[in-house]
Amino acid sequence: MIDKRVYDFDAALEGMKDGATIMSAGFGAAGAPQELLEAVLDRGYRDLVIISNNAGEGERGLIKLLKERRIAKVICSFPTSSNSEITKELYSAGLLELEIVPQGTMSERMRAGGAGIGGFYTRTSVNTPLAEGKEVRNIDGDDYVLEYPLKAEFAFIKAREADRWGNLTYNLSARGFGPTMAMAAETTIVQVDRFVELGEIDPEQVITPGIYVDRVMEVEAS
Amino acid sequence: MAKLNRKQIAWRVAQDIPEGAYVNLGIGAPEMVANYLPDDREVIIHSENGLLGMGPTPTPGEEDPDLINAGKKPVTLLDGGSISHHTDSFAMIRGGHIDICVLGAFQVAQNGDLANWATLDNSRPPGVGGAMDLAVGAKDVFVITDHCTRDGQPKLLNQCSYPLTGTAVVTRVYSDHALIDVRDNSFIVREIADGISSDQLSDMTGTALTFADDCTVLKTPEL
Numbered sequence: 108m109i110d111k112r113v114y115d116f117d118a119a120l121e122g123m124k125d126g127a128t129i130m131s132a133g134f135g136a137a138g139a140p141q142e143l144l145e146a147v148l149d150r151g152y153r154d155l156v157i158i159s160n161n162a163g164e165g166e167r168g169l170i171k172l173l174k175e176r177r178i179a180k181v182i183c184s185f186p187t188s189s190n191s192e193i194t195k196e197l198y199s200a201g202l203l204e205l206e207i208v209p210q211g212t213m214s215e216r217m218r219a220g221g222a223g224i225g226g227f228y229t230r231t232s233v234n235t236p237l238a239e240g241k242e243v244r245n246i247d248g249d250d251y252v253l254e255y256p257l258k259a260e261f262a263f264i265k266a267r268e269a270d271r272w273g274n275l276t277y278n279l280s281a282r283g284f285g286p287t288m289a290m291a292a293e294t295t296i297v298q299v300d301r302f303v304e305l306g307e308i309d310p311e312q313v314i315t316p317g318i319y320v321d322r323v324m325e326v327e328a329s
Numbered sequence: 330m331a332k333l334n335r336k337q338i339a340w341r342v343a344q345d346i347p348e349g350a351y352v353n354l355g356i357g358a359p360e361m362v363a364n365y366l367p368d369d370r371e372v373i374i375h376s377e378n379g380l381l382g383m384g385p386t387p388t389p390g391e392e393d394p395d396l397i398n399a400g401k402k403p404v405t406l407l408d409g410g411s412i413s414h415h416t417d418s419f420a421m422i423r424g425g426h427i428d429i430c431v432l433g434a435f436q437v438a439q440n441g442d443l444a445n446w447a448t449l450d451n452s453r454p455p456g457v458g459g460a461m462d463l464a465v466g467a468k469d470v471f472v473i474t475d476h477c478t479r480d481g482q483p484k485l486l487n488q489c490s491y492p493l494t495g496t497a498v499v500t501r502v503y504s505d506h507a508l509i510d511v512r513d514n515s516f517i518v519r520e521i522a523d524g525i526s527s528d529q530l531s532d533m534t535g536t537a538l539t540f541a542d543d544c545t546v547l548k549t550p551e552l
Contacts, residue, residue: 134378134415135401137394160415164401185456188401198454205454210377211419211462218416230465231423234496236447237457279412280378281395286414314414 111273111323112302116146119296119324123261125152126179130217130262130288131159131169135188138281140263140298141168142326153177158217158259160210160284162186162194162203173197182257184210209237212254214287220256221290221319228253262292266315266323269299270306273320274313282314289319298326331524332505336552338473340365342431342503345471346372350428351421353377353463356400358473359431375427377459379418382410399459422459422466430467432460434474434499436489439536441499441511443472444491457494464495476504476533483535485509485516506530508547515539520547 113119120143129147133139147155148171155178162181163169165188172178173193186194186205197203208216209231219227228251232238242253264285266275275297277285289295302325333341339361346352346362348370354360363385366372374383376398383398384405392403406412413421421427436444443464447455464470477483485502502509507530508520517539521530523546531538 135397137378137397137401183456185458186454187456195454199452207455207457209457209461210415210459211423211466214416214419215423229423231461233465235461235493237461277412279393279395279406280376280380280397282379282412282414284415287416 110271111317111320112269112271113322113324116143116324119143119322120146120150122294123147123150123152126154126156127152127261128156128158128259130259130284130292131157132262132264132283132285132288134160134280134283135164136167138265138277138283138285139164139168140265142329143263143296143298144168145171148172148175148177154179156180156182158182158257160184160213161188162205163191164188165190173203176202178203180204180206182206182208182213184208184213207237213257214284216254216257217284217287217291220258221287224256226253226255257291259292260294262288262295264289264295264297266297266299268301268303268308269297269320269323270303270308270317272305273297273317273323274308275299275315275320276308276312277314286315289315294321295319296321297323299323300328301325331522333522333547333549334505334552336361337549338503338505340549340552341508341547342471342473343367345501346370346429348372351375351426353422353427353430353467355430355432355460355463356458357433359433360398360400362431375418375421376404377418377422377463379413379415380404380406380410381413381421382407384410419459419462422462425466425468427463427467429469429471430463431471431473432463434472434484435491436484436486437472437474437499437502437511438486438489439511439516440514441497442489443470443494443499444489445494447492449491460494464498469500470498472499472502474502474504476506483533486535506533509538517541518544520545522547
């Protein structure tokens with residue numbers, strides 16, 4: 108019987124290690140897997156490479172990892188938030204590496220990573236500093252920049268419901284990067300509000316099919 | 330001189346959003362455009378984090394932390410609204426499905442180059458968000474900006490000195506002093522704020538302006 112459900116963070120984080128690359132879903136705090144991130148913090152892992160739209164927001168999750176200096180590098184589109192100074196402080200002090208990627212390019216690179224696409228050309232960032240050193244090709248009269256896929260060892264996702272096959276539903280704008288990151292990581296770990304029985308989710312309502320999901324854990328919001 | 334305040338600039342932009350348009354509003358002043366859309370027009374607002382058919386700010390107590398806009402502020406969804414994941418949301422942007430996006434700017438050049446994501450100060454982390462995707466993806470890019478910086482430097486220039494967001498992308502600029510089209514490598518002034526002369530406007534601009542033959546006074550209500 109397939110059963111992707113796990114019941115504690117040790118099982119959820121099996122295989123985690125120092126230096127791991129982790130995709131962390133969420134746009135600001137919406138959809139951010141704060142409890143999974145904080146379980147990584149509690150277990151002492153360090154030198155992490157984080158792929159996430161923002162380098163944290165408020166006081167939770169990534170911000171806690173940043174404050175404890177567990178993160179070596181963040182690949183993101185928009186690192187700072189209006190309610191935290193830690194990213195600015197670490198960056199200014201040379202203690203944090205940032206790789207800035209346009210939001211749509213970041214998202215599409217992860218999709219390419221999850222879909223077996225070796226790269227793609229986009230008009231986004233043409234003639235800007237973010238295209239420096241990248242191949243540019245003229246297609247039908249417009250310049251496009253070559254972008255490569257983005258993959259990770261782990262994806263951390265927050266969803267609303269999961270069944271034992273790992274089928275997922277989300278809640279409103281907390282869907283965000285979840286479905287894309289689930290495809291792009293070797294091991295996709297999902298914290299959900301609640302487990303449901305197989306068959307309870309209408310097939311038309313499954314947003315992330317379980318094939319992309321490795322572990323699901325019911326986590327009460329803390 | 331009667332320069333426009335932010336609300337008046339947002340009002341003026343809103344008058345130019347046509348019925349049925351799919352519109353993305355950037356963070357900050359562009360968000361205010363939604364407050365001034367004429368009641369008789371149906372406009373669908375897109376937010377990069379996956380909202381289509383975004384509605385107004387919820388009444389206090391009705392906020393949902395899982396329903397936010399690009400600026401991470403609580404919003405609502407209209408009847409008919411939908412949710413997409415991020416990659417699909419950006420396919421709407423990058424695939425040319427958004428009719429108009431409204432963005433802020435540090436600088437705009439007369440060929441439509443836009444600089445709005447990074448300054449020359451390397452001590453602070455830059456952040457681009459969805460700006461580069463919107464700049465190339467939207468059919469029309471409207472910019473809301475003060476005509477000059479706080480210390481009086483022009484923001485409309487022959488060439489941007491800040492790192493670019495996109496090249497030849499801006500189609501119209503709504504400043505606190507004028508409404509200016511960007512066409513054929515020039516700034517064409519269509520409307521100018523009451524009490525401001527063309528010479529005064531030229532003095533505030535870092536490159537030559539062309540004044541349209543039918544250039545009129547930029548009229549807005551008191552807001």
